[in-house]
Amino acid sequence: MKVLYVSSEVVPFAKTGGLADVAGSLVPELQAQGADVSLFMPFYSAARRTVHNLEDTGARFQVTMGNDVVNGAVYKTRLPETKVPVFLLDAPELYGREELYTSDGVPYPDNAMRFIFFSRAVLEFIIANGLNVDVVHVNDWQSALVPVYLKTLYADRAELSGVRSILTIHNLSYQGLFWHFDMDLTGLDWSLFHWKRLEFYGKINFLKGGIVYADAVTTVSKRYAREIQTEELGCGLEGVLLERADDLTGILNGVDYTEWNPGTDKFTAANYSAGDLGGKVICKADLQRRLGLDEDANIPILGMITRLVEQKGVDLVADIFPKLMAMGVQLVILGSGEENYELQLRELAEEYPKQAAAVIAYDNALAHQIEAGADFFLMPSRFEPCGLNQMYSLKYGTIPIVRSTGGLADTVVHATPASLHRGRANGFVFNKATPNALLGCIKNAVQMFRENRTAYNGLQAGGMKQDFSWSRSAESYMSLYRKTSRQELKPV
Numbered sequence: 030m031k032v033l034y035v036s037s038e039v040v041p042f043a044k045t046g047g048l049a050d051v052a053g054s055l056v057p058e059l060q061a062q063g064a065d066v067s068l069f070m071p072f073y074s075a076a077r078r079t080v081h082n083l084e085d086t087g088a089r090f091q092v093t094m095g096n097d098v099v100n101g102a103v104y105k106t107r108l109p110e111t112k113v114p115v116f117l118l119d120a121p122e123l124y125g126r127e128e129l130y131t132s133d134g135v136p137y138p139d140n141a142m143r144f145i146f147f148s149r150a151v152l153e154f155i156i157a158n159g160l161n162v163d164v165v166h167v168n169d170w171q172s173a174l175v176p177v178y179l180k181t182l183y184a185d186r187a188e189l190s191g192v193r194s195i196l197t198i199h200n201l202s203y204q205g206l207f208w209h210f211d212m213d214l215t216g217l218d219w220s221l222f223h224w225k226r227l228e229f230y231g232k233i234n235f236l237k238g239g240i241v242y243a244d245a246v247t248t249v250s251k252r253y254a255r256e257i258q259t260e261e262l263g264c265g266l267e268g269v270l271l272e273r274a275d276d277l278t279g280i281l282n283g284v285d286y287t288e289w290n291p292g293t294d295k296f297t298a299a300n301y302s303a304g305d306l307g308g309k310v311i312c313k314a315d316l317q318r319r320l321g322l323d324e325d326a327n328i329p330i331l332g333m334i335t336r337l338v339e340q341k342g343v344d345l346v347a348d349i350f351p352k353l354m355a356m357g358v359q360l361v362i363l364g365s366g367e368e369n370y371e372l373q374l375r376e377l378a379e380e381y382p383k384q385a386a387a388v389i390a391y392d393n394a395l396a397h398q399i400e401a402g403a404d405f406f407l408m409p410s411r412f413e414p415c416g417l418n419q420m421y422s423l424k425y426g427t428i429p430i431v432r433s434t435g436g437l438a439d440t441v442v443h444a445t446p447a448s449l450h451r452g453r454a455n456g457f458v459f460n461k462a463t464p465n466a467l468l469g470c471i472k473n474a475v476q477m478f479r480e481n482r483t484a485y486n487g488l489q490a491g492g493m494k495q496d497f498s499w500s501r502s503a504e505s506y507m508s509l510y511r512k513t514s515r516q517e518l519k520p521v
Contacts, residue, residue, distance in 0.1 A: 173239025
C-alpha cells in the first residue's frame, strides 16, 4: 500500500496547530503497520531552519495560474528518528515566509494561490517521479483541491488513473474561502463554480470541493462526524456532508506517548506511574512554587491549556472566575489568542495572585508541568473535533472536566454511581455550554476530591491505564486505505 500523506504542516518542521502533531505522529505508525508512506508539505522558512540532510529529487515543474507562471522544485529529507521520507515543495515566493498562513494574525492575501499551487504540485510531483501512489491522503482546506484535480483537470493522466483520494477534516470551521475570481488561478473550468461543486455563497470553497470530490472523507472523532452533519456544527456544509454520509468516517486521533508520558517526562519535577503516584505530589508542589501559588497539597488545582478563543469556552471560565476563587481552588491557565481574553484573564488572575495564574504564551515545558501538577483539567469547549489534552490528562492522572461534544464525548465518561461501579468513569462531563453548567460540574469534581478521595483515586487509576496510542488510529486508516484503493473510481 503506497500512500502519500499531504499536510500543510508537520512536526517538527512547521506547526500552528494539531494538524502538524497528527502528521508527525500518525505517519510513522502507518509505516510501522506496513504502509509505504511518505509526507508532502511546503518548504517554509521554518522548515529550512530544522531540516538536515536535504536531497534534491530532481523534480521540477511549472504551473500556469491566471497570468502567472509558478515554478516548483521538490526536495527530500526524513522525519527525524524515523525512515519516513518527507518531500518539501520549494517555491520561495510562496512559502519563504516566517509564518505559515498569516502575518500579524492577518491571512496572506495570496493564500489562494499558495495552496492552489500546493494541491497541483502534489499531482505534478507524482507524475514527475513516477510514484505509483495508491492513495493520496489530504488534510483540511490547504490540500483539499487535490481530489478535485484528480477527477477534473488531471483525470486523463494515465500516471494517476489508479490513485484514490481521502480527505481528513480536522476542524470544519476552517474552509479556505476565497474571492470567486480566484477560480481563474485554479485552471478549473468555471462550470465547477456551482453550488453542487466549489461555490459557497458567492465564494470558492476549497474544503467543500474536497468533500464533494474525495473518494472517502474522514474526521477526527466519531461524535464529530455526526455533529458536522447537523445545522448546529455543520458550518454551512451540513448538506454536502449528509450527501457523503456513506463515505464519511470518524477516526479518533491518537497520543504520542513517547512525548506525553508521566513515567518518562523530561519537563516535570518528578516521574510517576499509575502504580506509584508519589511523583505527582512533587509535581503539584513544583507547579504551585513556579507560579507563586499557595503551596498546599489539599487545594485542588484546575489546569487549562488552550487557545484563548470563544470555541474553547474561555468566556465561560472567565464568567465564573470569582466563584471558583470563592470555592478555594487554584486555577492555572496557559495559552494565547484573542486580545480581549488575554487581557481579561491576566486581570482576573492578578486579583488572586495566590490562587490563580494566567500565563499568556506558548510554553511546551509549562504545558507538561501543568498536566503533571494539576488535579483537574478544564476543556469546556463549545465544539471540539477531537481534542488531545483530555487524553494527555488521563495519562497524567489529571481528571478531565469537559463539555459533551466531539472527541471529548468519545473519550471522557462522566463519573456517576453506575459508571464508577462498573469502572468505566474517567472524568466529569457537562452538556450545556453555560457558565452555570460548567460551575456545577466543577463543584461535583471538587467535592469528590475533598470528600471521597477513594473514588477520585479510582478515576485517576482508570484513566492512566487507558490506551489512546496512535496504533489504534493507524489500524483504522490502514483498513480505510485498503477499502478505498480497491473500489472503483467514484463519479461526481
